[in-house]
Amino acid sequence: MRIGLATAPVPMSLEHSLRNILDFMDQAASFDVDLLCFPEAYLPGMRGQHFSIPLCEQAELREALDIVCKASAEHGMGVILPMEWPSEQGRYNLVQVISPEGKIMGRQCKTQLDPDEEGIYVPGRGRQIFEMNGVKFGVVICHEGWRYPETVRWSACRGAQIVFHPQCTGSNTAGRTSQAWGDPDGPYYEMAMVCRSVENGIFFASVNYALDYQDSATSLVAPDGSCLAHQPYGQPGLLVQQLELELATGLPARRYSPDRY
Numbered sequence: 001m002r003i004g005l006a007t008a009p010v011p012m013s014l015e016h017s018l019r020n021i022l023d024f025m026d027q028a029a030s031f032d033v034d035l036l037c038f039p040e041a042y043l044p045g046m047r048g049q050h051f052s053i054p055l056c057e058q059a060e061l062r063e064a065l066d067i068v069c070k071a072s073a074e075h076g077m078g079v080i081l082p083m084e085w086p087s088e089q090g091r092y093n094l095v096q097v098i099s100p101e102g103k104i105m106g107r108q109c110k111t112q113l114d115p116d117e118e119g120i121y122v123p124g125r126g127r128q129i130f131e132m133n134g135v136k137f138g139v140v141i142c143h144e145g146w147r148y149p150e151t152v153r154w155s156a157c158r159g160a161q162i163v164f165h166p167q168c169t170g171s172n173t174a175g176r177t178s179q180a181w182g183d184p185d186g187p188y189y190e191m192a193m194v195c196r197s198v199e200n201g202i203f204f205a206s207v208n209y210a211l212d213y214q215d216s217a218t219s220l221v222a223p224d225g226s227c228l229a230h231q232p233y234g235q236p237g238l239l240v241q242q243l244e245l246e247l248a249t250g251l252p253a254r255r256y257s258p259d260r261y
Contacts, residue, residue: 001034001035001132001133001135001162001242001243001245002031002032002033002034002035002240002241002242002243003033003034003035003036003037003162003205003220003240003241003243004024004028004031004033004035004036004037004238004239004240005036005037005205005206005207005218005220005231005238005239005240005241006021006024006028006036006037006038006039006207006238006239007039007207007208007209007210007218007231007235007236007237007238007239008020008021008024008038008039008042008209008210008236009209009210009236010045010046010051010172010209010210010211011042011044011045011053012052013044013054014043014044014054014056014060014061014064017042017043017044017045017064018043018064018067018068020042021038021042021043021068021081022067022068022071024036024038024238025068025071025072025075025077025079026075027238028075028077028238028240029075029077031238031240033077033240034077034078034100034132034133035077035078035079035080035132035137036077036078036079036080037079037080037164037166037205037207038079038080038081038082038166038207039082039166039167039168039207039208039209039218040082040093040141040142040166040167040168040207040209041082041083041084041093041166041168042081042082042083042166042209043061043064043065043068043081043082043083043084044056044061044083044084046168046209047084047091047117047120047121048116048117048120049168049171049172050171050172050173051172056084056086057086058085058086058087061083061084061085061086064083065081065083065096068081068098069098069102069103069104070102071102072098072099072100072101072102073100073101073102074102075100076100076101077100078097078098078099078100078132078133079096079097079098080095080096080097080098080139080164080166081095081096081097081098082094082095082141082166083095083096084121085107087122089122090121090122091120091121091122092109092110092121092122092124093109093110093113093117093121093141094107094108094109094110094124094141095107095108095139095141095166097130097139099132100132105130105132106128106130107128108124108127108128108138108139108141109123109124109125109126110123110124110141110142110143110144111123111124111125111126111127111144111151112143112144112147112148112151113143114142114143117143127151127154127155129155129158129159129160135161135162135243135245136155136158136159136160136161137155137160137161137162137163137164138152138154138155138156138158138160138162138163138164139155139163139164139165139166140152140155140163140164140165141165141166141167142165142166142167142168142169145163145165145167145192145193145196145204145206146167146169146189146192149195149196149199152196152200152202152204153199153200153253153256156200156201156202156250156252156253157253157254157256159250160202160250161202161203161243161245161248161250162202162203162204162205162243162248163196163200163202163203163204163205164205164207165193165196165204165205165206165207166207167206167207167208167216168208168209169187169189169208169214169215169216170208170209170211170212170213170214170215170216171211171212171213172211172212172213173212173213174213175213175215176213177212177213177214177215177233177234178190178214178215178216178217178233181217181219181227181230182194182227186215187215187216189215189216190216190217190219190227193206193216193219193221193227194221194225194227195225196221197221197222197223197224197225198223198224198225198252199252200223200250200252200253201223201248201249201250201251201252201253201254202223202248202250202253203220203221203222203223203243203247203248204219204220204221205219205220205221206218206219206220206221210231210234210235210236210237211234212234214233214234217230217231217232217233218230218231218239219231220239220241222247223247223248223249224247228241229241
């Protein structure tokens with residue numbers, strides 16, 4: 001499987017977000033990407049981060065989602081589309097997984113909200129495994145992958161060879177940016193990616209926004225914990241990698257024996 005990880009800039013409107021998504025899809029199609037993933041809540045953008053994100057009704061978001069599904073079918077490419085979804089219960093922070101045929105395969109809601117997101121989003125319930133081209137994968141959203149490793153293990157224990165991790169980590173207003181991937185003097189986030197990979201024996205694909213002060217890079221980490229590739233900090237762009245799936249044995253996850261505790 002060839003994956004694409006889209007480090008996208010913060011959108012200024014729903015239309016800007018949709019245009020960026022379609023542009024990245026066009027670019028990914030030129031590299032024969034099978035499955036493309038975007039940053040957290042990219043349609044219309046992540047709230048609670050001092051970004052100017054418009055309030056959108058479900059009908060507007062549904063129309064944008066339909067456009068992405070149509071483009072997915074035209075390109076024959078799967079898409080992991082993080083977005084918000086207004087409902088009677090509140091706004092969910094979730095991911096829509098779109099098949100290469102342009103069909104919704106399912107959705108994964110963010111179940112563990114960052115404390116600062118409470119009151120902005122409502123938590124979802126339940127987890128899903130997805131399968132595309134014979135490859136099983138899971139999705140965890142930002143805070144879940146950083147602070148709740150059991151969300152990643154849940155997928156690995158059910159045969160996922162890769163877990164995708166849409167995130168929004170950093171700021172456009174203040175902070176510092178690491179000078180090198182895995183900088184020991186930097187934030188812990190990239191080391192958390194290593195842990196999620198090694199402790200489960202899977203690939204971990206983390207996708208961040210392009211930010212002025214970026215706490216972690218869009219990265220693909222191998223089952224042995226090595227960083228296979230990452231996007232330069234603060235630079236929008238598409239990271240394309242061919243997965244050597246035979247490396248993702250999932251052995252640590254398969255040996256997990258909670259019944260012994």
